[in-house]
Amino acid sequence: MAIDVSKKGGSFLIAETDPEEVFIPEDFSEEQKMFAKTAEDFVFNEVIANIKKTEAKEEGAMVGLLKKAGELGLLMIDIPEKYGGLELDKATSMLVAEVISKGGAFATTFGGHTGIGTLPIVFFGTEEQKQKYLPRLATGEIVSAYALTEAGSGSDALAAKARAELTEDGKHYVLNGEKTFISNGGFADVFIVFAKINSEDFSCFIVDRDLKGVSIGAEEKKMGIRGSSTVQFILENVKVPVENLLGEQGKGHRIAFNILNVGRFKLGVGCVGGAKLAFDDTMKYCKDRHQFGQPIISFGMMKNKVANMATNIYVVESMSYRTAGLLDEVLSSIDKESAEAANLIMKGIHEYVTECSILKVKGSEMLDYVVDEAVQMYGGYGYIEDYPVERYYRDSRVARIYEGTNEINRMLITGMLIRKAMKGELPLMEAAKRLQGELMEMPSTDDSDNDGLLAEEMKIIRNVKKVGLLTTGLAFQKFTTSLDQQQGVLGGIADIVIEGYSMESAMLRTQKIAAKGEAEAATVINMTRLYVYETIGKVDLWARELLAACAEGDELRTMLAALRRLTRHTPIDTLGLRQEIADTFIDKDKYEL
Numbered sequence: 153m154a155i156d157v158s159k160k161g162g163s164f165l166i167a168e169t170d171p172e173e174v175f176i177p178e179d180f181s182e183e184q185k186m187f188a189k190t191a192e193d194f195v196f197n198e199v200i201a202n203i204k205k206t207e208a209k210e211e212g213a214m215v216g217l218l219k220k221a222g223e224l225g226l227l228m229i230d231i232p233e234k235y236g237g238l239e240l241d242k243a244t245s246m247l248v249a250e251v252i253s254k255g256g257a258f259a260t261t262f263g264g265h266t267g268i269g270t271l272p273i274v275f276f277g278t279e280e281q282k283q284k285y286l287p288r289l290a291t292g293e294i295v296s297a298y299a300l301t302e303a304g305s306g307s308d309a310l311a312a313k314a315r316a317e318l319t320e321d322g323k324h325y326v327l328n329g330e331k332t333f334i335s336n337g338g339f340a341d342v343f344i345v346f347a348k349i350n351s352e353d354f355s356c357f358i359v360d361r362d363l364k365g366v367s368i369g370a371e372e373k374k375m376g377i378r379g380s381s382t383v384q385f386i387l388e389n390v391k392v393p394v395e396n397l398l399g400e401q402g403k404g405h406r407i408a409f410n411i412l413n414v415g416r417f418k419l420g421v422g423c424v425g426g427a428k429l430a431f432d433d434t435m436k437y438c439k440d441r442h443q444f445g446q447p448i449i450s451f452g453m454m455k456n457k458v459a460n461m462a463t464n465i466y467v468v469e470s471m472s473y474r475t476a477g478l479l480d481e482v483l484s485s486i487d488k489e490s491a492e493a494a495n496l497i498m499k500g501i502h503e504y505v506t507e508c509s510i511l512k513v514k515g516s517e518m519l520d521y522v523v524d525e526a527v528q529m530y531g532g533y534g535y536i537e538d539y540p541v542e543r544y545y546r547d548s549r550v551a552r553i554y555e556g557t558n559e560i561n562r563m564l565i566t567g568m569l570i571r572k573a574m575k576g577e578l579p580l581m582e583a584a585k586r587l588q589g590e591l592m593e594m595p596s597t598d599d600s601d602n603d604g605l606l607a608e609e610m611k612i613i614r615n616v617k618k619v620g621l622l623t624t625g626l627a628f629q630k631f632t633t634s635l636d637q638q639q640g641v642l643g644g645i646a647d648i649v650i651e652g653y654s655m656e657s658a659m660l661r662t663q664k665i666a667a668k669g670e671a672e673a674a675t676v677i678n679m680t681r682l683y684v685y686e687t688i689g690k691v692d693l694w695a696r697e698l699l700a701a702c703a704e705g706d707e708l709r710t711m712l713a714a715l716r717r718l719t720r721h722t723p724i725d726t727l728g729l730r731q732e733i734a735d736t737f738i739d740k741d742k743y744e745l
């Protein structure tokens with residue numbers, strides 16, 4: 153039976169998407185925008201206004217902000233109404249995450265509480281656990297933290313040594329262990345803690361801070377997000393009531409990994425907010441700053457940077473809200489009142505695990521790129537603490553490390569696609585085989601829609617997705633079950649897949665905007681063209697490397713010939729395009745479409 157791939161995570165690689173079906177930021181309702189406005193006012197008037205206090209770790213400053221966010225309803229977005237939450241759609245939740253991320257360290261505090269600290273109870277809690285904790289987490293009356301990492305187990309989280317033993321009377325688990333780098337740990341009231349029952353069954357517990365035997369280490373001295381709390385969390389013979397086991401014994405990995413998955417799409421979209429702030433500040437600075445008798449923004453090389461920064465923000469913004477739309481679509485069919493609701497929601501989000509990892513990697517790398525260029529455009533002043541980009545540069549760096557490092561996420565991207573193919577959930581290998589067959593035939597003339605708007609660029613994107621399929625199929629043929637040991641290959645495929653999703657998301661949004669005849673169409677068309685032509689060269693290079701790792705002799709030559717057909721393109725004047733894009737944003741003074 154044919155699988156309906158259109159609703160499957162990872163399907164973008166083998167299916168075409170109608171722009172009208174894609175959610176884009178231009179689709180936000182007035183209500184959603186109002187929510188974002190509340191968050192934005194809060195970030196500028198409270199968080200940024202108090203940034204010196206929080207960065208200096210002034211007692212109570214950060215937790216005070218979290219409580220204020222609670223009063224404004226910003227902590228209850230993902231909590232079911234039944235437990236005092238607002239239960240809003242993922243698009244709103246992501247929009248708020250984007251705006252909150254302009255608050256630097258506060259974004260980590262906020263995400264630690266509303267995301268990884270609260271969602272385990274939303275998705276895996278018993279009725280009693282939900283009633284006991286969620287209403288207070290929703291208002292900020294209590295603050296939460298997520299304690300998975302240990303000194304000896306970071307990426308390899310399941311190697312945790314923390315342990316739990318059931319007491320003889322069967323009423324408590326006794327927990328022992330040390331958790332490292334726990335965000336919010338300095339002031340959290342409740343911790344989601346992972347430990348192995350009988351040193352074997354990886355499980356999850358809700359641990360109240362006031363239990364005897366709980367202690368907190370000193371604050372880590374960090375490179376960035378200094379206002380956030382990051383501490384060791386130590387458990388010495390802590391008696392946790394059995395009713396505080398979260399989920400099932402031995403199933404803690406389901407909680408750990410699924411919750412990180414949710415964290416990833418929020419982190420990806422959060423990077424958009426941070427990048428917009430850095431971009432806006434830099435635009436203003438570069439218009440004011442004069443050298444050689446001119447504002448530095450007027451120099452060609454500076455304009456190049458403006459165009460590249462704006463384009464990369466546009467791309468990640470497009471893929472973020474496309475993913476939000478996919479999640480909302482799958483979640484909207486779930487009956488929120490059913491006993492299975494939380495489980496089904498979790499499953500729905502898991503469907504898009506590949507897209508979530510793509511967002512995390514692409515978002516965090518885009519942010520680092522943007523803040524790095526921002527420092528460069530400020531010149532020496534960018535290196536001085538009095539100027540905000542110095543902090544943005546330090547704050548952004550952690551996004552590539554936590555919520556699963558970008559290396560781990562790259563492996564997940566390729567690994568999940570292959571796993572889905574193996575389980576028969578996504579006909580990737582069939583599509584790869586068909587493609588190989590097609591490419592061996594006479595050169596096709598894919599001139600289907602060669603003269604429409606962005607027709608050439610659409611062809612390039614289709615071909616990039618084919619390059620993703622070609623390399624995945626070939627790598628699987630060559631390495632079969634040992635492919636998971638070939639990290640260079642997995643990473644290379646992930647890079648191509650990431651770009652396939654990035655380019656296509658920008659294209660779909662642009663097409664949707666252009667179809668509405670919106671005034672901003674010219675700029676988004678330019679940005680989409682720039683991104684497509686800039687990226688195709690990189691994809692070609694990565695693919696060559698992959699093919700050479702997977703084939704040799706005649707087979708390699710044939711594959712390279714096929715690749716040439718897929719990546720062939722006539723360059724356009726991207727340098728001119730950049731100047732045009734930059735001028736639009738210079739006129740506007742900020743990232744605004």
Ligand SMILES: Cc1cc2nc3c(=O)[nH]c(=O)nc-3n(C[C@H](O)[C@H](O)[C@H](O)COP(=O)(O)OP(=O)(O)OC[C@H]3O[C@@H](n4cnc5c(N)ncnc54)[C@H](O)[C@@H]3O)c2cc1C
Nearest residue numbers: 298299300301306307333334335553554555556557559560
């Ligand atoms: C500011 C901050 C806040 C944090 N907050 C929390 C929190 O609230 N809760 C929590 O539980 N944790 C938290 N963490 C921990 C964070 O999730 C880990 O630091 C992260 O998962 C990486 O683990 P590690 O530091 O042990 O690095 P390692 O796992 O030692 O990784 C080091 C390097 O090796 C690479 N690597 C590791 N394994 C592989 C592999 N199999 N293949 C290829 N490369 C590999 C990594 O990608 C990385 O580049 C936080 C960390 C920081 C810095």
